[in-house]
Amino acid sequence: MTAIDGPQLDTAFLEDWGERFAAAWNGHDPDAVIALCTDDIRWSDPALPGSPAAGKPAVRDFAAFTFTAFPDFRVEERESLYISWTEPMALCPYRMTGTVAGSRDAGIAPGAAAMEIDGIDRWIFRDGLLCRYDTYYDHVEMMRQVTGGGLV
Secondary structure, three states: OOOOOOOOOOHHHHHHHHHHHHHHHHOOOHHHHHHOEEEEEEEEOOOOOOOOEEOHHHHHHHHHHHHHHOOOOEEEEOOOOEEOOOOOEEEEEEEEEEEOOOEHHHOEOOOOOEEEEEEEEEEEEEOOEEEEEEEEEOHHHHHHHHHOOOOO
16 A cells, blocks of 8 residues: 555645635536536535536536525635545635525525525545535525525
């Protein structure tokens, strides 16, 4: 077995990449989101129908949908990244907030309430770009918050 000298990803790279990723989401810029991804990105999110999505066009569409459904959507890193020593992977604890504008496609009525949910992202990289994205949060709790407890 080969000894591992340290993390498989550079901390400075991850901090810079994470700042650009948060800026893309907080700037509501789907093109900036996919610019950080490989062409064959696999994207898994509980709010994404048919998850995981594959490829930049599907991720772009999901980001655009999110920004339409939550015009004030924000994400913030909650603590330091956890960096894998064996894979090009990091975990990022975060909080997302937003007030839903309403989307019958998402089962949310216009004028519904705001949400504030903690979660954790798993980022896997290839050649400096995100090739696998998995996010974990309580989607049922998110829906409860934005619908006031009931779905349309």
